[in-house]
Amino acid sequence: MDVRRSFDILANQLEKFPKPDALAAKINGQYQPLSSQQVQDQTNLVSLGLLALGLKKGDKVAIISMNRPEWLLADFGIAQIGGTSVPMYPSITVEDYKYIFTDAGVRAVFVADKQLFNKVKEATAGLNIPAENVFTFDKVAGARHFDELLELGKQGNPADLEPLKAAVQPDDLLTLIYTSGTTGAPKGVMLSHDNLLSNCRSSARYVPVGQEDKALSFLPLCHIFERMVTYLYMIHGVSIYYAESMETIADNLREVHPSIFTTVPRLLEKVYDKIVAKGHEQTGIKHKLFFWALDLGLKFDTQKNQGFIYNTELALANKLIFNKWREALGGNLRCIVSGGGALQPRLARVFWAAQIRVMEGYGLTETSPVIAVNGYEPENNMIGAVGPLIDNMEVKIAEDGEILxxxxxxxxxxxxxxxxxxxxxxxDGWFHTGDIGEFVDGRFLKITDRKKEMFKTSGGKYIAPQVIENKMKEDPLIEQMMVVGSDRKFPAALIIPAFDELRKWAEKNGVAAKSHADLVKDEKVIKLYHDLVKKYNQGFAQWEQVKKEVLLPELWTVETGEMTPTMKVKRKVITENNKDIIEELYNKAEREPHTASRH
Structure with missing residues (x-):
């Protein structure tokens, strides 16, 4: 079957591999499956319900929810009548909702629960969205429930959808995705059915799973990465199980035993940190064995056979230590696909060593999203790069290093x-990504920085902050970090410690466990981080080295407005919020002779 529009995915699955558990979510402590047939039938009811409300081709419908089957039923139901879905993050502000509702001209809204319903109610006040066009997935007092829309749909005839579906063209607008970016008002990225499905076709041969496999889904579906991968899973007949929440992923992995999941680097870092913390709790021979295996893992290289002795030791480490890692991730995991930010090479190395293949990829919302991805086979996977280009993808590096x-x-x-x-x-049709990169060995794309985030020191030297930050964040004691120094004499850094790790260090080193605010002012702690920065500086050129650092007591979050929903730092906001601290940092340096060469 030819999949030309998003909703063709449903008919394709029904024809090729009808599944008893196409989608599954946990309800009352049990995973409840929806079959391929149920997914198609309920999608039809959503379409007919929307038509009964008076919606038509070209109308915009918002979806605001964490991942669950209803999200996709709404998505495909909107698409079947030629409508356009406007997925939005549950974590954004009422002002952002209001802006997007207005800019997109949203006519109806699907929303998950009571808390989000209240936010939507506030955001729609005074807007042209009738209250009866807002439906909740959970039962919420005073709101229309999703079942009401399905009941409305039952009054219609599924045969009436056929001419509407036939009228939808591959180039029609499928979805409008607002990217918050790190500056300014959100921008609505217009993606057609063909934009997304061409990305599925071009990525198809990189998918090492099929109709016998399950995927665990927890990255937000409003992010194009998870949505495109979801379409890809369905095209390949993979069953999709939804995690209950970000907090329950560890339990859900053990319950579902997935073959694959997608993640962002931050989550993998947390998994890794938890495993290492458990290793630290071991004593005697167990402790020694754990860190022997970890050291072996950190030397792993997909591109290099390290010989008989290394391979024999690694096989032993897999039997004794890494098998427990695989069990913790469900025991059936074939690979993890990582995107949405730079993955620390040490994480890729150690997971590959543990026979958990990490496929790091790269793309943007504007490119639907994948541009390049590391393969499942070691020869097509280079740690530290984002992989070879997917099929039918052209890339050139501009004179200033930007990826087009x-x-x-x-x-x-x-x-x-x-x-x-x-x-x-x-x-000429080239999309300017805003990322700086290069090709390694002629075929592996490597990202070196964000063009807009690079800055010049007053000495005229270019600094790529992300490279420095990613390197230093490899340290378990550093949770978040931002390098500053535009038009200054040298780079400096704002650092937020990983407080759980820091408390353990404090207990062992005679620093009384205090509040975060007290810890970051403690002289021993300040020296600890100063020495850490000094150690990592050795990997950078003299002008790139961080000469001054300051410790901050509070995490940057989406709620404080200092992170985007995809967990990227909003540099302008953080700089503005800490301008006095940054100013004092440089003023203090001016008062100290020869600061710039101290490290």
């Missing part, structure tokens, strides 16, 4: 923003 790309997956443009579209896609 051209393919059927590149967006139609930014909604209502022709001038921004013209800035992003040049007259």
């Amino acid at each position: 790309t051209k393919s059927a997956s590149v967006m139609k443009g930014y909604y209502n923003k022709p001038e921004l579209t013209a800035e992003a896609i040049d007259k």
